[in-house]
Amino acid sequence: xxxxxxxxxxWIGQLGGFAAAAHKLNTSQSAVSKRVxxxxxxxxTALFDRSQRTAxxxxxxxxxxxxxxxxxxxxDAAVEQFGxxxxxxxxxxxxxxxxxxxxxxxRLVGLVQQHYPKxxxxxxxxxxxxxxxxxxxxxxxxxxxPDAFGDARIPGTTIGQVESAWMCKPGxxxxxxxxRLHELARHRMLVQxxxxxxGRLYDTWMKALGVVPxxxxxxxxxxxxxxxxxxxxxxxxxxxQCLQPLIAAGMLAVLDVRPPLPPVPYVAMHKGxxxxxxxxxxxxxxxxxxxxxxxxxxxxxxxxxx
Numbered sequence: 001x002x003x004x005x006x007x008x009x010x011w012i013g014q015l016g017g018f019a020a021a022a023h024k025l026n027t028s029q030s031a032v033s034k035r036v037x038x039x040x041x042x043x044x045t046a047l048f049d050r051s052q053r054t055a056x057x058x059x060x061x062x063x064x065x066x067x068x069x070x071x072x073x074x075x076d077a078a079v080e081q082f083g084x085x086x087x088x089x090x091x092x093x094x095x096x097x098x099x100x101x102x103x104x105x106x107r108l109v110g111l112v113q114q115h116y117p118k119x120x121x122x123x124x125x126x127x128x129x130x131x132x133x134x135x136x137x138x139x140x141x142x143x144x145x146p147d148a149f150g151d152a153r154i155p156g157t158t159i160g161q162v163e164s165a166w167m168c169k170p171g172x173x174x175x176x177x178x179x180r181l182h183e184l185a186r187h188r189m190l191v192q193x194x195x196x197x198x199g200r201l202y203d204t205w206m207k208a209l210g211v212v213p214x215x216x217x218x219x220x221x222x223x224x225x226x227x228x229x230x231x232x233x234x235x236x237x238x239x240x241q242c243l244q245p246l247i248a249a250g251m252l253a254v255l256d257v258r259p260p261l262p263p264v265p266y267v268a269m270h271k272g273x274x275x276x277x278x279x280x281x282x283x284x285x286x287x288x289x290x291x292x293x294x295x296x297x298x299x300x301x302x303x304x305x306x
Contacts, residue, residue: 001042003075006068008035009047013065014138017055024138026091039064076276089118090278095131095143096123097197098222099162099292100266103242107289107297112282119278127220128197135269142279144286146197147265156267157283160290164198164261165240169232170253178256181206185213188234190225193218198264202237205262226252237261241293266290 011021012032022029040047047061057065092112096105105123112121124134128145135143135154147156166184173179173187185206191213192199199220206212217234219225226243229236230251238252246252268283291297 001039002035003072005035005039006071008032009039009061009064010068010072012036012048012055013057013061076278088116088278090116091120091122092142092278092282093122093124093140094282095134095140095145096125097128097131097145098125099239099242100144101125102222102295103293104289104291104297107291108286111285111289115281115285116278127195128200129195132269135271138271142268142270142282144266144268146201147267148197148200149269152272154269154271156269157287159266159268159283159287160292161263161265162198162292163240163263164202164237166235166255166257166261167229167238167243167247167252168235168255169230170250172232172253173235173255178258181209181211181257181259184235184255184257185211188215188217189213190217190219190228190234190236192222192225192237193220195220198237201264202261209259239292242295266292 007025008021011024012018015021015024018029018032018036022032025032036047043060043064045060046058047064049056049058049061101123109121109123112119124131124140126134128148131140131143131145132149132151132154134140144159146162147158149156191203194200194203199218215234217228219228219236225236226238226246228234229238230246235255240254243252247254268286270279270283289297
């Protein structure tokens with residue numbers, strides 16, 4: 001019995017199909033089928049009910065699935081506890097939102113390569129809600145998103161926060177000085193919607209204050225949202241510090257709105273049963289380099305490169 005055979009059985013059972021398991025293990029479907037067949041020959045028992053159209057485990061297959069999960073967890077723990085970080089070979093699928101991708105993701109990728117040169121990091125940039133769903137479906141191993149989802153299945157570790165501000169095209173609003181949020185809501189608002197963690201948090205915050213926009217356009221893409229705001233199509237909440245170059249260039253104006261927007265906390269989330277020393281280490285690296293104030297941050301030039 002080999003770990004490759006156990007991995008094939010586990011991921012077929014976890015993902016519900018041979019093709020999905022092959023994609024997860026970065027191999028062919030025939031190779032996955034061969035490993036399962038070897039296990040069945042070894043124990044002289046069927047592990048999957050082949051009379052069904054889907055990959056359904058038999059009773060003995062369920063027992064082997066539980067055993068495989070435990071043995072694979074023990075293997076990973078042993079490798080990470082006693083192995084050197086530089087020899088850990090792993091594919092880690094990381095989900096991030098646009099703002100992280102635009103700011104400190106390059107720095108995190110550099111740090112992971114520096115500390116774990118044999119770990120292959122596969123970033124996936126998407127909205128917070130799709131990233132959460134991919135994590136729950138085992139399509140991602142770790143996500144960094146706004147703290148907008150309270151779910152015991154995917155515990156979160158705080159890594160930083162984003163300071164936001166209401167912005168518009170300079171001169172788009174005739175009022176001067178501070179503006180009450182209720183007054184601002186009379187203008188067209190460009191908001192991020194429910195697919196965005198930031199959109200969810202600010203929508204809940206405004207509703208708690210009794211504020212409902214009279215005219216709202218939902219824009220899930222941060223770059224598009226910024227572009228529409230620069231074009232004068234409405235007012236929007238945008239990350240303040242990383243857009244400072246656009247503010248300094250006179251393309252965006254920051255509005256003094258009362259009450260001010262609360263900061264948006266960001267968390268790193270993973271499925272509880274997939275916790276590992278490697279995941280914990282990458283979360284710590286994310287905490288050390290999380291910085292939403294500047295775009296496209298790279299590793300220092302004198303940092304060692306793997």
